[in-house]
Amino acid sequence: MAFNGHQRDDDIIDEDETPTKQPRSSKEMPGLCRNEPNNEAAAPAGRATTDRRTSNSTARHRKDSLKKSRPPFPWFGMDIGGTLVKLVYFEPKDITAEEEQEEVENLKSIRRYLTSNTAYGKTGIRDVHLELQDLTLCGRTGNLHFIRFPTHDLPAFLQMGRNKHFSSLHTTLCATGGGAYKFESDFRTMADLELHKLDELDCLIRGVLYIDSVVSSGPSECYYFENPTDPDRCVQRPYTLENPYPLLLVNIGSGVSILAVYSENNYKRVTGTSLGGGTFLGLCCLLTGCSTFEEALEMASQGESTRVDKLVRDIYGGDYERFGLPGWAVASSFGNMMSKEKRESVSKEDLARATLVTITNNIGSITRMCALNENIERVVFVGNFLRVNTLSMKLLAYAMDYWSKGQLKALFLQHEGYFGAVGALLELLHPS
């Protein structure tokens, strides 16, 4: 099977970007920097549409008043997860000559470092294809950059912050994710930084709604797979998340959280599962000796899970008609591995593929049950497990469609894993 996501990643390294791969331009979403937080709470379900109709001129009028309430640069939002740290950085492009002169050297150096590189140290990566250009935030226009690195390299990151005298900038660092709590004291002692800690689910939802509302050109932020049950005709299609509520938001990071979202400020965590991206990678490392997510996915793309899993047809010779189970359905994940001969005949690739299929299908089935229990038909899958993982996305799309007989729709977002970090940045600019 073609591995779209992977190819896309290769393109990013290629400096000569084709027009379709251009970072998307965006416009200001004025509602964002309002100083009356109450208005936000009253935002109707169709907020995104209303806001989009608001003209740019309205925003310009507000610029001066905004200036005072604006936090000093640099603007960061950070999400420290169990496996990855996600960082969004707003690079102002409308810096005046006057500002340029006033700007301290430290700030300049940070900006230059982040924007002129696409990789940092051995493990830090800037997802150039996700960059949002010409974005207006709190009256400033610039580009939003998306950067990630493994959580275990956080000490190196803090060291860098220390070397670059980040603390002298007196900025507030808004951070979410468990690591904001776990590493709070490390930030203080190693980099002399105070964290403004934020709830990860609040940030996640805020981030999703914001990004979806500001991305207006280029590939649609939200998309789905058409004909998910027919591999030959299955294609990615843009989706307009105009009236998003209610929706089920499934965040697949190391673990999985499932949220039912009824409005921007009204959501609940329905449940979660510990079988998530961390489980996929953890099991793959143990089973195949690989060490990165990319390696694991690459192997999975070349393997065959049916050699590992026991299918319904392996037991019943075909469909189990009494219960309407098709022969191709997996009866027992890793079920064939009970047999010694079969254990000896499978490849690492097969095992990686089976692990991916097992974890993905399980998330699909828990999600489907939650959707039924909550009576919600739209499901948005986010989180870094889906990064460059078209295989899982198509599996999820298939599973949602097939087992719900077309009732449920699986939706995906381009900025998969960055919504928490975006939400944290928004909190910096507009404390709720």
Place this chain on the structure above:
Amino acid sequence: MAECGRVDSSTSRHTMDKSITLPPDEIFRNLENAKRFAIDIGGSLTKLAYYSTVQHKVAKVRSFDHTAKEAASDKLYEISVQEEVTARLHFIKFENAYIETCLDFIKDHLVNTETKVIKATGGGAHKFKELIEKKLGLKVDKEDEMTCLIKGCNFVLRNIPHEAFVYAKHADSEFRFQTTHPDIFPYLLVNIGSGVSIVKVESEDKFERIGGSSIGGGTFWGLGALLTKTKRFDELLQLASKGQHTSVDMLVKDIYGGSYGSLGLTGDLIASSFGKSATAEKEFSKEDMAKSLLHMISNDIGQLACLYAKLHNLSRVYFGGFFIRGHPVTMHTITYSINFFTKGEVQALFLRHEGYLGAIGAFLKGAEEDNPNQYSWGENYAGSSGLMSVSPDMNPMQRARSGTFDMLEMDRLERQLVNLPLLQDPSSYIPDTVDLTEDALAREYWLYCFEEALDGVVKRAVASQPDMPEAAERAEKFRQKYRHKLQTLRHQPFAYGSLTVRSLLDTREHCLNEFNFPDPYSKIKQRENDVALRYYQKAVKSLEKLSWEERQFALVRGVLAGNVFDWGAKAVSDVLESDPEFGFEEAKRQLEERPWLVDCYDQWFERIKGPPHKCALFFVDNSGVDIILGVMPFVRELLSRGTEVVLASNSGPALNDVTNGELQILTEKIAAMDSVIQAGLKEDRLTLVQSGSSSPCLDLSRLDKVLATVVRERKTDLVIIEGMGRAIHTNYYAMLSCESLKMAVIKNSWLADRLGGKLFSVVFKYEVPAGRPSLDSTALTPS
């Protein structure tokens, strides 16, 4: 989903001795007349089911024909031992490795030529099809696995009290048995084989697979084998029980440094299973990986089960399949997961005979023409192995043995059993007063007590069959069997559900029957009945001389004094044995003076000054003085007041309890002397019914259907329960929807002590159901 065919069996079984360690005729019992075979072959275990007819001896009583010369005999009635044929279901579970040996044994002993087919189910059925057909010459007829499973599940839930239990690893007793709800539907069955099937069962014939998961026992086994290079399922579980999942799993605290407070997620929760193993640099121990895998799978299944239970609004969720099958580790993790995900709203239930469901169901499919579902069945404690101990300090020999062959026998009961219609809440009714599974002190005492009494029981059993020279040998076998049961229960009090005085007594009766001692007390009862009858008229006359007021009290004292005569209680049997002249008057002197230990006499007296009851149901106790001089005068008074009386006595013998057969004769004799009783019988105001039980105790949820009908038709408004077994060991707390009277004399010093009384203390408990003016709220609490 199906259990997978086990491929590793030949290699992993090499250390196991394949010869049968128990004498096969003790396992495959009654093969000579066995018919209707069914077999369920799973991944590692085979379950065989068959139906047999058991010929056993029953004691019958018959009035002498008074016109004949034999009437010259001084005996009151004739006792004969007759052969009776009853139906029995046999279920045997053994490792697949023994299948060939077992089939050979069956072939050699199978006499019945009617049998042509063997019903088969289970994932391994096809694998052994040829072998079975070749060895037994029977045609293998495959039945749908899930259908069999559900049929079997319905059958055990309906027929075996204490079938379902809740597992609590750290509680005093790991198993908490559930009383069987009269209505078993609807329920959810989560069958964890290699995959998981979630089935909603709505009625006997209506069930639906509402979902499932591919992450099941096969995933634990397959993935576990890959990760740990351990081949056997049991070994994987063992590894898991020794491991630490926290070194492999990423916990909430690994991400947060502590708990995720705003969501109420504690730090120890698993955020990402295997999240810490996402590295090529570290090695992980087999134990830790196995544990993490077990948690991952159990939690996942638990979560899905909860989601399905919620969606379908079901609160009874039973778990089965080879992943569960008595393994404490998996029962614990599943229970934990269910508690976590439902916050205690749904309890994970497990079944004692879970491993047999498929075989039972397959058997029932094949036996439809015998209508097994139209009868009530009872677990035969003598022939069933009971639940295997799971405690690690259990004697390994016993573990290995019970793991090799496990048996379940169910007797077809002659009568169909139903609830007493007068139970206030049948679903919460628990017959037994003390659960010995949970009360270790009481358990100690009663096990000791029954062991002590064994010699006497053996002696009486032999004495009851003076004409049979081999009686001594049989009695010895009985002694061994019952002693073994007691020893088992000492180690595994949960083996047959909750351990109670009732279950200990019933087990003894089953064992006695097993060795053809149907009624060791028959002659003693006969003699006592004879003696007591001679005093009947005198007793009635002296009562009639009393004023109404005095008579009411004397009648109650009479019932109580009569109840002192009881061979079942050790303290009394000692006295009776040493001094057969121990008389009724003597008994009255022994009785505690008022106020009694539990004394509601004043309320009762006030009540009977009022209008008579419409109909009284009287559960009687012992033969002899008890029934004749105690109960009958009381009954006579009730009849005189205009109250109809239904006398309920045991269907089969138990100790010296009067049986329905005996009571028929006694009542006729009394009627001949007493016009009141005579008129009662003639006018159908005095009715004799059988209780459906052969126990010295009383389970009001399993009573003869005819009794229930009579009770309903006569609009019974008073229930009288007499004796220690029926009113104290059982039913002391039973709540009835009409007035009730519980009368007993405590003839056991330990029990008396525990209840804060002394030997021969009196319990006279009169209760009026709530909603009506309550006169008493006496609680029986241990001092």
